[in-house]
Amino acid sequence: MTESGDSRHSSNVHQYDASHIQVLEGLEAVRKRPGMYVGSTGERGLHYLVYEVVAYAVDEHLAGHADAVEVTITAEGGIRVADNGRGLSVEVEELTGKSALERELTELSFDSRPRSGYRVCGGLSDVGLCVVNALSSGLTVEVRRDGHRWTQRYEKGSPVTALTRHEETGAYGTTIEFLPDADIFETTRYSFAALSERLQELAFLNGGLAISLTDERPERPVRHHHTDDLRDYVARLTPYPSSLVHSPAIAFESENQSETILVQVAMQWNTRSPGEFRSFVNSTRTRDGGAHEEGFRTALTDVVNDYARRRGQLSPDDADLSAEAVHEGLTAVISVRLAHPVFEGATRTRLGNPEANAYVHEVVGKHLTDWLDHHPNEAASIIRHVLNASTRRETSMTKE
Known part of the structure; x- marks a missing residue:
């Protein structure tokens, strides 16, 4: 390094001190770096806000306290999510003087839902409603519980009204309405198609939960309500019903x-x-697979063989059918x-739990074997299909 270079380096060292370190606290950090919490400030991050609020309603369903979620794109372009669960707690904590509801909406905590008593939780980040609140220009929460209706209003993550108790009611549930902050997101226009697809997916994955989506723009x-659970999902993903x-x-x-x-599986072969x-x-898609996929694929190949x-x-002399042939079609x-998922990598789309594998x-080994043994005609058709796939693959490799 040249002498002048040393001089510049020395100067920079002396100029860099404690005054250059910026400490971001609470929701200020979320507003400053939104992409760290919702993935992007584009359409993907915008829709993530909806999914995070809906995840709380799904958690209530998984805990046995809700069977309906209503999602609305409001005429103003905001989102309203209503469920018939227990309602967010409005109890005031003596230590902080804040209601549990306000803490849920204003405190950034990566273990908020396990602390709230859910055995299994949805959502990607576990940071919850506070991130939605921080990235909204306005948010109103309405809770129905403890014999009354309660409301509170927030702007850009901060409460602008006190938690207010209203008329008596015997109903239970939570309604959250928010308007995404146009100063943060590149677009604030929600895609009906994108929301519809994800909400329908959640309905497939959570049997007994009725999910509706309404667009007030027009x-x-x-309404999505599927009683056959994952079988319906598989049917939707199969493009040629006549080829089953x-x-x-x-x-x-x-x-x-x-x-x-808890493991749920639905599967069907087609030609x-x-x-x-x-x-x-x-209820969150693991696009990069991981331990649960590896356990499924290995067991499936073993059971079919x-x-x-x-x-x-x-025959005893035949080679095992390959995983590729078993999975074809x-x-x-x-x-x-x-209860405690562990993900690999920053994208959180690959599961790492070895116990899941x-x-x-x-x-799969037990239940698929039982199904094949109790459905011999269908099982024979599946094995013939896999044998044909194996023969085609062998023929193709020979020609090459």
Whole structure:
């Protein structure tokens, strides 16, 4: 380094002191760096606000306290989410003098939902409603619980009214209405199609939960309520119903004794499409797969090969059917609910829990074997389909 370079370096060292360190506290940090909390300031981050509020309603459903969620795109372009759960707590904490509701909406805590007593929680970041509040120009919360209706108003994350008790009511639930901050987001226009797709997905993944979506920009209501759970999802993902290898779809679920892992699976083979595989953890899509997918794929291949040999469709001298052949034409959805999910990487789209791999493998091994044994005609069709796929692959490799 030249002498002049040393001089510049020395000067910079002396100029950099404590005054250059900016400490961001609470929701100020969220408003300053929104992409760290919602992924982007574009349409993806905008829609994430909705999904985070809906995740709380889904958590209430999973805890056994809600069976309906109503989402509305308001005429002003904001969002209103109403559920019939227990309602956010309005109890005032002696230590802080704040209501539990206000703390939920203003304090950035990465363990807020486990602290609130949910065994399984949705959402991606676990930072919750406070991030939605921070990134909204205005937010109003209405709670129905403890015999009354309660309301409070916020602007840019800060309360502008006190928590107010209104008329008596025997109803329960929470309604949150917010307007995303146009100073933060590149666009504040919500896509009806994008919201509809995700909400329908949540309805598939959470049986017994009715989810509705209404657009007041013009009036365009749609309601999602699916009683067949993941079977409906698989049917929606299968583009050619006439090409099904078997019907109905295979579906099963199981929860471990400690109630820390719940596995739900639906699957169906067809002859015309390459197949579709989607996996979820606590209702959030795991696009990069991970432990639960690995457990599913390994178990599926093992079960199909074992069944084919037991039924004589594979001889002792035949090689095992490959995973590629077994998965050809398969449409499958696997949903795992975990008390403590661990994700790999910053995108949080790949599950790392080894116990999920082991339990999914165990569940698929047991329940798929039982299904094949109790449906011999459909099972034979599946094995023939896989054998044909294997032959086509071998022929293709020979020609190459």
